[in-house]
Amino acid sequence: MTPRSTEVAVIGGGSSGAVVAARLATAGVDVVLVEAGPDYGPRRAGSWPAEILDAAALATTHDWGYSSGPVPGREPWTWERARILGGCSAHNGAIAAVGHRLDYDAWGLDGWATDDLRPLFALALEEMQVRAYDAAEATPFHARCLDAARSAGWFLASDLCNLDANESFGLETVNVVDGVRWNTAFAYLDPIRDTAQLTIADRSLADRIEFGTSGVAVHIIADGGTSTIAADTIVVAAGVYGTPAILQRSGIGDPDRLRAVGVDPVVDSPLVGSNLHDHPMINAGRELSDRLREDISAALAAGFVPEEQTLGKACSSMATDGVFDLHLFPVCASTQTTLTGGRAVVEVACMTPQSRGAVHITSADPEAQPHIDHGYLSDRDDHDLVVLQDGLVLAEELLAQPALADALIDEPRRDLSAEAIRCDVQHYYHPVGTAMMGTDPSQSVCDHRGRVHGASSVVVADVSLMPQIPRANTNIPAVVIGERLASFLSDPELDRTNLRAS
Ligand SMILES: Cc1cc2nc3c(=O)[nH]c(=O)nc-3n(C[C@H](O)[C@H](O)[C@H](O)COP(=O)(O)OP(=O)(O)OC[C@H]3O[C@@H](n4cnc5c(N)ncnc54)[C@H](O)[C@@H]3O)c2cc1C
Structure with a gap:
């Protein structure tokens, strides 16, 4: 049974939230982890759906179903987010990346400099069982990509998951164990499921936080009823869309916007939901030759054939700091039904x-989808567009190398015009930034310890905190955020019960 009060309530058991809950419970703190999606129990019990386990392709069940609705001149956007214990780590591509040291140093926040984070990255990579594919595991398509990169003059690297590495191409690092996508529920929660300090309340939707004279409480909807859990500290780790929505439903946001949707303002924090950003993405592709299809079928019959396995980091003409600002990653469908429509793409x-874009609730109803506007390619100087144009030139160069050209069917090169790119641009599944940390309360939502300015018993702990996205896939950085916040919250110098007064 879920306790009605606890020391710490963590809302959201995803890439970051599962880590915070596990670390705090291990440190002896009473934690209730509130997760909207299902918990299928320990990995060893064998109850997790096969599609969620299979790391060969993205999982599509257990999604919140966020989308843009009709958009003039292009296909609607879908914004995938997982509703399950483990969060997006349970349905993502399981590619492990860390970005570049300049990324975290640029945040300028105490405790978040790259040298502060290095031990936490090391820990996250170990717990998530991250390893690089080795050459013997290269699929027929990706073996050709390595050859193509070599002949196109790329520097081939064996370790892409390195904060000090720059331009290079190689086999990716992944959190995949025997073909299983290794999510944060397996990595962090399974080892402490029997601990009395931890309660996992799954299929429980957090509606809002209530601020009372004696503390904070979170309102939950579960089993067709409502309840509250009082806590000394509430950690909000509901992801880039869920976290700002919970804060806004709790009265933390822009007062005029909140009143307009029927929420009484509690904390004037106009930037909640703003600074939404992501890596925009586009591709160049080709149909597969019969020969490559046969090679892939033979490999499939023999075992695990990931669609994504190699990655290049490159500089566009906009990379003024001399550090890569492009990811190029070939993807080859192993079947006709996958996201690439059976094609090979870079x-x-x-x-x-x-x-930058924003996310705002449109009603106080916790099941209502917030309004999400990503503003992809909307920057005034067209920086993002030019980076993609430069990247497409590199992608076409790669596809033209004999190792790939021989295995793919020749097609006209991709249209590099701004109109074509704006029409086809997609995303890399890495939205961040909607409750950003900062030192100036008028320019941020949270302080460097994730505490909401003006409501310090509420602590944000997920990718919403990022002021600027790193040059990385965001799962391992999300795990590191969980580690960082857990270390702050279990800091004996910081009495959690005093947070309310600070
Ligand atoms: C399809 C896809 C592929 C991706 N591929 C990769 C990849 O290969 N490598 C990589 O590094 N990154 C990848 N990412 C991105 C990465 O997985 C995310 O950035 C990361 O998981 C975000 O972690 P988080 O803790 O911020 O949020 P999440 O992991 O989304 O966790 C939020 C949790 O909160 C829960 N929640 C939300 N609202 C509520 C509420 N009201 N009440 C209770 N619970 C709630 C959600 O159900 C979820 O479990 C991918 C993402 C997607 C969607």
């Missing part, structure tokens, strides 16, 4: 996006 992502 995806190109802008890793230093300048465009």
Whole structure:
């Protein structure tokens, strides 16, 4: 049974939230982890759906179903987010990346400099069982990509998951164990499921936080009823869309906007939901030759054939700091039904996006979808667009190398015009930034310890905190955020019960 009061309530058991809950419970803190999606129990019990376990392709069940609705001139956007214990780590591509040291140093926040984070990255990589694919595991398609990169003059590297590495191409690092996508529920929660300090309340939707004279409480909807859990500290780790929505439903946000949707303002924090950004992405692709299809079928019959396995980091003409601002990653469908529509593509992502959007609730109903406007490619100087154009030139160069050209069917090169790119741009599944940390309360939502300015018993602990996205896939950085926040919250110098007064 879920306790009605606890020391710490963590809302959201995803990439970051599962880590915070596990670390705090291990440190002896009473924790209730509130997760909207299902918990299928320990991995060893064998109850997790096969699609969630299979790391060969993205999982599509257990999604919140966020989308843009009709958009003039292009296909609607879908914004995938997992509703399950483990969060997006349970349905993502399981590619492990860390970005570049300049990324975290640029945040300028106490405790978040790259040298502060290095031990936490090491810990996260170990707990998530991250390893690089080795050459013997290269699929027929990705073996050709390595050859193509070599002949196109790329520097081939064996370790792409390195905060000090720059331009290079190689086999990816992944959190995949025997073909299983290793999510944070397996990595962090399974070892302490029997601990009395931890209660996992799954299929429990957090509605809002209530501020009373004696503390804070979170309102939950579960089993067709409502209840509250009082806590000394409430950690909000509901992800980039869920976290700002919970804060806004709790009265933390722009007062005029809140009143307009029927929420009484409690804390004037106009930037909640703003600074939404992501890596925009586009691709160049080709149909597979019969020969490559046969090679892939033979490999499939023999075992695990991931669609994504190699990655290049490159500089566009906009990379003024001399550090890569592009990811190029070939993806080859192993079947006709996958996301690439049975084609081989080189995806190109802008890793230093300048465009910004926002997420805002449209009603006080916790099941209602918030309004999400990503503003992809909306930056005034067209920085993000130019990075993608430069990246597409590199992608076409790669596809033209004999190792790939011989295995793919020749097609006209991709249209590099701004109109074509704006029409086809996609995303890399890495939205962040909607409750950003900062030192100036008028320019941020949270302080460097994740405490909401003006409501310090509420602590944000997920990718919403990022002021600027790193040049990395965001799962391992999310795990590191969980580690960092857990270390702050279990800091004996910081009495959690005193947080309310600070
Ligand atoms: C399809 C896809 C592929 C991706 N591929 C990769 C990849 O290969 N490598 C990589 O590094 N990154 C990848 N990412 C991105 C990465 O997985 C995310 O950035 C990361 O998981 C975000 O972690 P988080 O803790 O901020 O949020 P999440 O992991 O989304 O966790 C939020 C949790 O909160 C829960 N929640 C939300 N609202 C409520 C509420 N009201 N009440 C209770 N619970 C709630 C959610 O159900 C969820 O479990 C991918 C993402 C997607 C969607």
